[in-house]
Amino acid sequence: MEARINLITIWTDDVIPMKEFYNKVLGFKIENDLGEYVEFKNEGVRFALCLRKVMYNYSGEYKKLRIGQSFELAFPCKSPEDVDKSYKDIISKGGVPVHEPQNMPWNQRTALFSDPDGNIHEIFSDFK
Template sequence: MVRSGRGCRFVQDRAPPPSYPRPMSTQTSGRVRFDALGIATTDLTASLAFYRRLGLEFPEAAEQAPHVEAVLPGGIRLMWDAVPKEQATPGGGGPQLAFRCASPAGVDALYAELTGAGHQGTTPPWDAVWGQRYAVVADPDGNGVDLFAPLDPAPGAGG
């Protein structure tokens, strides 16, 4: 059976899957939480235009920034980072999971823990221009996993 709705086409050739009485997966509370999905792009203008067509809104001139975010219902963020073509992953880098740490020092500690356990660190911790301590570690399948925390406010900044 084929159904259409809101410009999407759904093909159903069997009974729908059973509904589950509880979530199939949860995240325990602790030192990190899933917070965002990141996309590295060599053409930020084209990428934002695509996602605008899907209903996301961005400020004027967002294409000029090195980092752009959209907050989705529920608080999860989609993030875009402009990367030079010579730094792009051949064939595309794909989205990355992003986990927020409790502090900048937490980014450093978790990066050290994961790389110490044999996981490949692809970007050592650094202070990003958008105000976060940031690092990237590859998961066992080679997918990038971002670790980040807001940078501490500067002394005397009154924040």
């Protein structure tokens, strides 16, 4: 095995609102839509959504309810001003606000929002 990530899949119980969010709100173009599995165009690591029940026959672990935040995706912005603009845009299109943009002590401006399943994600930009 190589210590390198090739694919990130978000497991969901409802693909449709998640697909709409990542496509229409965040702007990911759909590369492959099989109904229960949707893969988006993305540079570098492949990115997909999949209905959790697809995996039920492989392992009962997929039937367990998750509790709390399990992961975060972080999306770069062009500038600190772009963080503010992007945050407003994401929220106006249906993203759920979690934390408004703020300057962090590690020289980044960040903001947090969540997708329809409640996964919290970050947008950020470095500043000097």
